[in-house]
Amino acid sequence: MARLATAVLSVKPLVEGIAAPVRVVPVARTAVASPVDRSPGQWRALRALLDRVARRAGVDGLLLSGGEGFDDLRVFERVVSERLALADVLDSVGVVPVDRLGEVDRVVTDALADTFEAYCRKETVTSPDGVPLNVYAAGEGEETVVLVPACGMPAALAENWVRFFTRDRRVLTWESRGLFGAAGHSAEHDTDIHAQAADLFAVMDHHDVRDAHVIGLCGGAAIALVAAAGQPSRMRSLSLWHGAYGFAEDYPKTSHQQGLIELMTAAARSRSAAQAVHAAFCQAILTSTPADVAHLVLYPYASPELLYRYCRLNLGITGAPVEPYLARVEPPTLVVTSRDDDIAHPVGSQRVADGLPHGQLRVEPHGDHISLFTADDSLLRVAEDFMARHPRPAPI
Template identity: 25%
Template sequence: MKLSVNGIPIEAEDTGGPGEPILLIMGLGGQLIHWPAEFMQALIDAGYRVLRFDNRDAGLSKHFPGKSPPNLPWIATQAWLGLRPRLPYSLSDMAADALGVLDALEIERAHVIGLSMGAMIAQRVALAAPKRVQSLTCIMGSSGARGLMKPTSAVMRAGAGKPRGQADAETLARYYVRFLQAISSPTLPPSQEAFMEVFERTAARHSPDTDATARQLAAILTDGKRAKQLASISTPTLVIHGKQDPLVPPVCGEDTARRIPGARLQMIPDMAHDLAPAVHPEILRRVLAVLLPFLAEHPLGSETQSSTLRAEP
């Protein structure tokens, strides 16, 4: 369904029902269909009402073409110097979209789960509207602190030669699968068939747009002030990170959990940057074994003050 959010169309899906709402926020360049079906079903079976949406500049939501793709090295340099480069939008704008989805569906309060860039947006949601967030789960995310997000050389090589704009399907498929393989678990990888199935579904719904992804990445690169602000979050928080993440290194998860008072850190063995769009069943099982009990510990109507939770190795 199409929602009018902050003056732009945002595509969303709502499983409905009387259960406590969970708002899922997808990562860089991702679409709402990239939440694995098995992940969705596990939340539904646990009794939750699950909401998911396409971020701006992704999937069937509003895109922002018409300008040259952002010069990411120059934007990163400006951000490092404390300058404010002109961008189409910020992570705070994307957080406002997430809150706008709740508004449009008349939901006052929800559990918020973000993945990768979505985890960073989820942090912004908790900072902007703490009374709207029952619990916060950051999966494979980062605080935005300087010097943490250093992908491995293998991931950098896989990302090189990214096609620009609306490339042909064969070129996009080769790049898409190569990159997903580079960020997936070396010990519990999804199958080649799973990667191709995801790409085909993605292309049929809305072909990947690398210029749009660059605009989202520019919003990430310029959100460095968020790190110091995380200390003000009092929402119960779970940080899930893969021990083998080559794109957003494990230190990013450790840093996020350290900055949010009382946050619980769970490092998942064998997990890389691969809960979505394709995931090995064992990785999914390990994530759900941590996530579902955490959600159950913080039902709607319970105390919102963050409890003191010891970080787990």
């Protein structure tokens, strides 16, 4: 029940992004399985249990389906079904007596209390141009770490980073403008890199943070870099991880990077264009996404509308050449990439490090955008050690 509760909560952004009833079928964590032929009573019990857990987790739209096989589901329904792994509870769910349901509720409540959503304090902060942002804060300490997120990704994708640094620091992060809880909010707001950099300072100002250690992940690295060029005094240190940068002239790109840019350029033209390439986009990204993070990474592809908004934001980042900003980035900066990053070519990080006044390049043997979010403590200590060399000055 605890595993099911955390799994249900983890698919909430994707379910909300699909914005329609999401059919799920019982599959096992170890292998995909078609719906098992069980008694009607057992199916009713499983459906009631899923509904009960989903209500407590605040997740609407999950529909247990007994009429389809796994291959009959849509792409995102398969991702949700694999994440929930209902086959693992199908055999035992029918034996839970009614008078034990209160105990099930307690198990679910305890499990939800240890999730990312409960660990962080979530608020809505308004950007300078009026766009609402989901902002997350956790931890306490004299120093603050601001995580600039990968474009379009749910904040929970950076949970490892948040929990690691909150051991002795305060951590702030947010979710990209116009994508999360944006129902009724126009998509025609600014999507350029300067508007996204301004969001960083809106988050800091809301929490009365004068200066911070800033960590940019993936597309967030370019946002952090532009922000540092504009207000360098507000950053104790800057670290840029597997950045996706734009340059005025052509530079080597991975095949994944090239294909993604082409699809994004097409989808960003209009909503009808996004609708036309949506299926191809989903197939391209699904084949390169590990199952353990698919329920989070695939969020901005859940619908043509989200894809349209996401591609406009991403092109606002990758379409902005970073060369004019590099010389103005005064804070000490760690630039991290790897030799085999097949998503963002490491040459981009090399160019950025070379152009920074106080840049330091670190090339790991392995790693990419996806592995970055499941980083173990040894990798996170690289960021921590760099910050420790640039502490906040003691008050006079």
